[in-house]
Amino acid sequence: MSEESMDETTDAVNPLDHMSRTVELGGGFPVRHISPSQLNTMSTCGMVWYFSYVEGWKVPPGFAAHQGSGVHAGAEMNFSQKVESRVDVRASDIVDASVAGYDERLERDGVSAMEDSGRSVKDQEGSYRDSTAQAAAVFASDIAPKIQPVMVEKTIEAPLTGVGVEGLVILGTVDVISEFDLHTPEDERRLIRDLKTSGRYWSQHDVDTMLQLGFYEVLYRALHGKPSEGGVIDLVNVIRKKTKVNIAAKEFTTVLDDAACSQTLWRLRNMVNAIKAGVFVPADPGHWKCTPKWCGYYDKCPAVRNRYRAIIDMGGK
Numbered sequence: 054m055s056e057e058s059m060d061e062t063t064d065a066v067n068p069l070d071h072m073s074r075t076v077e078l079g080g081g082f083p084v085r086h087i088s089p090s091q092l093n094t095m096s097t098c099g100m101v102w103y104f105s106y107v108e109g110w111k112v113p114p115g116f117a118a119h120q121g122s123g124v125h126a127g128a129e130m131n132f133s134q135k136v137e138s139r140v141d142v143r144a145s146d147i148v149d150a151s152v153a154g155y156d157e158r159l160e161r162d163g164v165s166a167m168e169d170s171g172r173s174v175k176d177q178e179g180s181y182r183d184s185t186a187q188a189a190a191v192f193a194s195d196i197a198p199k200i201q202p203v204m205v206e207k208t209i210e211a212p213l214t215g216v217g218v219e220g221l222v223i224l225g226t227v228d229v230i231s232e233f234d235l236h237t238p239e240d241e242r243r244l245i246r247d248l249k250t251s252g253r254y255w256s257q258h259d260v261d262t263m264l265q266l267g268f269y270e271v272l273y274r275a276l277h278g279k280p281s282e283g284g285v286i287d288l289v290n291v292i293r294k295k296t297k298v299n300i301a302a303k304e305f306t307t308v309l310d311d312a313a314c315s316q317t318l319w320r321l322r323n324m325v326n327a328i329k330a331g332v333f334v335p336a337d338p339g340h341w342k343c344t345p346k347w348c349g350y351y352d353k354c355p356a357v358r359n360r361y362r363a364i365i366d367m368g369g370k
């Protein structure tokens with residue numbers, strides 16, 4: 054294609070014209086806080102962070118995310134009362150709260166979904182509601198009894214100093230901080246826990262390298278002035294195979310030491326410097342998330358092959 058015809062195409066149909074402006078850093082940094090999910094997003098794809106936090110484009114979650122939020126709602130209801138009672142509520146109550154959570158988030162946030170393997174969006178909605186109930190039942194029987202929470206949904210904030218952005222904080226909400234050992238309640242050792250509902254199998258390596266738990270450890274130390282005893286991922290695996298759904302629980306523990314904290318802080322500093330410079334490194338185009346199915350920004354993104362020639366000007370950088 055000649056340069057002239059490329060320019061014509063761009064002028065006529067390029068949907069990215071609105072991006073031809075500078076990243077608004079005047080008067081401050083684009084965000085007031087950085088959360089674990091932001092750090093995670095930036096590490097996977099800087100362009101997703103840019104679209105979300107600079108442009109403010111929000112993409113509704115998919116059904117799988119609503120399923121996770123539903124199970125999370127049931128777990129939160131149970132653990133909030135268990136801090137004092139030290140007893141789980143009935144499994145059926147956890148299931149009901151989880152399904153209600155799924156419906157509530159679906160109603161509130163909408164859903165990103167398309168027909169999948171011949172199944173309509175309506176069918177998928179019903180199927181994920183059912184699997185939310187099944188996953189919540191597995192949580193109630195296999196995970197909840199092993200945990201004595203001390204704090205639930207604890208939001209912790211700490212200043213992020215030394216990065217040249219005044220007032221910037223790191224902030225995260227830890228699902229559960231639990232007793233280290235159910236049989237020694239007077240013991241002051243604590244574990245940082247996160248509940249995941251996932252459609253794929255996890256390995257120990259996944260947990261040992263995840264940024265989220267290291268981030269929580271930094272926040273935990275800021276709050277308590279001492280380290281935790283480690284991190285735990287309480288996983289509910291929801292594996293879909295055609296019309297069948299297999300659900301199982303698994304627990305992974307990992308060390309959260311000084312190295313986990315320094316990794317987190319180094320990456321936070323790096324992220325802040327990148328944002329200040331207007332550098333948003335896109336995901337590798339071969340990454341599974343960098344596809345129309347998994348990335349809600351795919352149609353708008355200049356970092357992938359699209360039928361539009363993308364021109365992006367972020368502050369002349």
Ligand code: SF4
Nearest residue numbers: 098100335343348354
């Ligand atoms: S299409 Fe790929 S590079 Fe672009 S925002 Fe999505 S994941 Fe990132």
